[in-house]
Amino acid sequence: MAETNLKKDFKPIYVIAGKDPAMVNMQCDKLLDSLLSHQDRSMALFNADPEKVTTSQIFDELRTLPFLADKRVILLKNADKFINADNRSYFENYFKNPCKSSVLVLAVSSWRSNTKLAKQLINVGELINAEPPKPWHLPAEMIKYAKQTYKKTLSLQSAQLLVELLGDNLPILQNEVDKLSLLVGDNNSITSENIESLTGRNRVFNVFGVIDAALTGQIDKAISRLRNMFASDKSAEFTAVGAFGYQLSKMFKAKAMLQDNQNPMQIAAKLRVFGNKENFFRIVGKLSQKQIGDLIQRLAVTDFEIKTGQTTAKVAIERLVLKLSFTQAKVSSGR
Numbered sequence: 275m276a277e278t279n280l281k282k283d284f285k286p287i288y289v290i291a292g293k294d295p296a297m298v299n300m301q302c303d304k305l306l307d308s309l310l311s312h313q314d315r316s317m318a319l320f321n322a323d324p325e326k327v328t329t330s331q332i333f334d335e336l337r338t339l340p341f342l343a344d345k346r347v348i349l350l351k352n353a354d355k356f357i358n359a360d361n362r363s364y365f366e367n368y369f370k371n372p373c374k375s376s377v378l379v380l381a382v383s384s385w386r387s388n389t390k391l392a393k394q395l396i397n398v399g400e401l402i403n404a405e406p407p408k409p410w411h412l413p414a415e416m417i418k419y420a421k422q423t424y425k426k427t428l429s430l431q432s433a434q435l436l437v438e439l440l441g442d443n444l445p446i447l448q449n450e451v452d453k454l455s456l457l458v459g460d461n462n463s464i465t466s467e468n469i470e471s472l473t474g475r476n477r478v479f480n481v482f483g484v485i486d487a488a489l490t491g492q493i494d495k496a497i498s499r500l501r502n503m504f505a506s507d508k509s510a511e512f513t514a515v516g517a518f519g520y521q522l523s524k525m526f527k528a529k530a531m532l533q534d535n536q537n538p539m540q541i542a543a544k545l546r547v548f549g550n551k552e553n554f555f556r557i558v559g560k561l562s563q564k565q566i567g568d569l570i571q572r573l574a575v576t577d578f579e580i581k582t583g584q585t586t587a588k589v590a591i592e593r594l595v596l597k598l599s600f601t602q603a604k605v606s607s608g609r
Contacts, residue, residue: 284309284345285399286372291385292404296445298381301404302351309347309377318343324356329364336368336376344375351381357391369394409442419448420464424455427463435466438523441516446509470546480507481517482554488598489557496595504588511587515577518594522573526566528558572597 288305292298310318320335332348340346350356357365357380369391372378378399385392385401395401407415413433420428428436428451440447450472454464457472480503487496504510510517524545531541532555542551558566576590585593 284377286374286376287369287378287395287399288380288402289385289395289399290379290381290402290404291383292406293383294404294406296443297404297406298351298383300445300448301402302349302379302381305379305402306347306349309345310343314343317341318346320346320348322348322350324350324352327356329361332378333364333368336373336378338376340375346376347379348376349379349381352383353380354382354384357382362391366390366394369398372398406442406444409437412437412442412444412447415444416447416451420451420455424451425462426451426455426458429463429466432464432466432469435469437516438520439469439516440509440513441519443512446512466546481514481521482557484595485518485521485598486553486557488595489560491599493596493599496599497592500591500595501588514587514591515573515580518591519570519573519577522566522570525554525558525561526563526570528555529561529563529566532558533563569594569598 290298290301290305292301306315306319318340322332322335327350332350335346335348338346368378381404387393392401413430413436416433416436417428417430420426436447436450440450451464454468454472458464458468480499484496484499484503487493487499503514507513524547528541528545528547531544532538538551538555541547542554547554572594576594579585580587580590
């Protein structure tokens with residue numbers, strides 16, 4: 275991660291609000307990087323635990339002058355309950371006259387604009403929105419992140435490929451851009467080929483192996499491959515839906531192009547089919563375009579169930595693989 279320039283002018287209070295813990299943590303880290311150097315943190319950062327800290331400790335820390343640094347930072351994550359009820363009046367008083375040599379950072383899941391604290395914050399601090407961007411905004415966010423953080427150019431096509439492969443988890447996407455920036459070194463651009471080499475090949479090969487096994491009636495092999503993928507790739511829980519969607523979308527496009535009598539090798543070049551092309555077209559040939567479309571719709575339902583906490587990624591994707599196997603059985607029986 276590129277080092278952020280430290281803020282010389284800083285607000286005495288920051289509130290980071292968002293329901294996604296990963297997004298909130300990411301914004302906390304980004305803000306801390308801008309306020310304190312890593313060597314200053316041992317002396318100038320008080321990372322408070324809301325379950326253990328008292329109100330008096332918080333305000334004592336805020337009023338303590340910084341030692342060997344130009345400011346002290348008091349960070350209170352999961353602060354929703356702490357700043358409610360009995361403690362709220364103390365914060366309201368502090369917001370009226372905050373210390374000039376300290377920075378209070380409150381991380382909360384929600385921040386209602388009609389409260390007294392929210393109205394006071396406008397005059398003394400800054401509200402940082404930690405809500406994730408909408409999925410359709412993610413490619414543009416990745417282009418901006420690559421440019422601002424690493425001065426690397428990421429084309430729209432490349433950014434879309436990254437989102438297709440990894441899904442819509444912003445911290446994971448940014449982490450992948452971090453790795454890609456190291457991969458390209460002094461080159462000014464991150465290309466689709468870079469993304470395919472670092473991000474795409476293993477995930478696409480793994481997913482296609484699962485799809486292949488399921489559609490050839492080897493359900494035990496398909497489930498075993500899937501579980502190995504989750505075990506060997508820690509990010510698979512967040513990226514599996516995107517990887518399956520990427521592969522099924524490619525199969526759907528290939529099927530349409532075959533029905534339009536286009537040459538398979540030309541299709542493979544246009545769609546950037548990895549690995550064994552004959553195997554890819556063999557699998558595509560087993561399914562109708564409607565069947566592939568139905569699987570894509572099922573994947574969309576799976577994605578919604580995971581994001582709304584109705585199921586876990588591992589369970590949901592296993593169900594999808596069973597659905598693939600069921601589709602294969604219908605194809606084999608001619609139904």
